[in-house]
Amino acid sequence: MSRKLIPLQVSDASSFAKSLRLQLSAHEGLPSHLQFLNMLARAAGYGNFQSLRAKAGPAESEGQLPASVPAAYVEIDRKHIDRVQRSFDEELRLVRWPSRRMDQITALWLLWSQIPSTTEMSEKEVNALLRDRHLFGDHALLRRELCELGLMSRTRDGSVYRRVERPMPIHASAILSQRSERQAS
Numbered sequence: 001m002s003r004k005l006i007p008l009q010v011s012d013a014s015s016f017a018k019s020l021r022l023q024l025s026a027h028e029g030l031p032s033h034l035q036f037l038n039m040l041a042r043a044a045g046y047g048n049f050q051s052l053r054a055k056a057g058p059a060e061s062e063g064q065l066p067a068s069v070p071a072a073y074v075e076i077d078r079k080h081i082d083r084v085q086r087s088f089d090e091e092l093r094l095v096r097w098p099s100r101r102m103d104q105i106t107a108l109w110l111l112w113s114q115i116p117s118t119t120e121m122s123e124k125e126v127n128a129l130l131r132d133r134h135l136f137g138d139h140a141l142l143r144r145e146l147c148e149l150g151l152m153s154r155t156r157d158g159s160v161y162r163r164v165e166r167p168m169p170i171h172a173s174a175i176l177s178q179r180s181e182r183q184a185s
Contacts, residue, residue, distance in 0.1 A: 006053055010044050011149065014102055015169070019043035045167070080106070081174055092179065094134035097141070105149065109172035111142060112151040115163040126152075126161045 010016040020043040024031070031039060034049070041052040084106045087098050094111065098104050114133055115121075121129070123143075130139035143161075146152040154161045168176075 008040065008044055008052065012102055012105055012169070015171075016043045076170060076174055081171055081178075084110070084171070085175055085178075089135070092133070094136070094142075096136055097138070104145070106169070106171050106175070108142070108145055108149055108151060109168055110175060112146060112163065113168065113172070113176060115146075115152070117163050117165060119162070121161045123154075123158055123161065
């Protein structure tokens with residue numbers, strides 16, 4: 001019987017490692033083969049190994065991100081959240097490009113949240129939207145990073161862009177929640 005290769009790609013190795021560590025520390029004894037596969041899948045953002053295997057297809061092999069890590073398995077890193085928030089102004093415009101990759105990814109998720117869903121956009125429209133949402137003058141970097149991270153898709157010729165719908169990671173969700181709470185009060 002041949003084995004189907006199942007790619008496992010994570011957007012943030014640090015969050016993946018933290019989630020896996022939490023699951024392993026909560027488990028009594030050495031996990032079985034299947035239990036360990038389920039832990040790996042959950043750390044990568046899937047419900048279990050079966051859902052990872054079911055979703056293993058062209059999207060995962062083309063560098064798309066898996067779903068975000070479930071909140072129950074992630075420690076919220078307050079320092080990370082504070083660093084990312086300092087990169088944005090009160091209107092959630094990106095003031096500077098963060099130096100740490102983990103912070104960049106969270107910042108891109110926050111920009112992603114401001115892109116209209118289920119709307120096809122031209123490159124000009126995406127550029128205009130990104131110009132309005134950042135202040136450091138490199139919308140092309142942001143557009144490229146959003147596509148490379150799998151948060152936006154584009155046609156081969158680059159004429160049509162679309163936001164890719166995904167569950168938002170816990171750190172980006174926490175930042176948006178804090179901001180909406182502040183605006184409500």
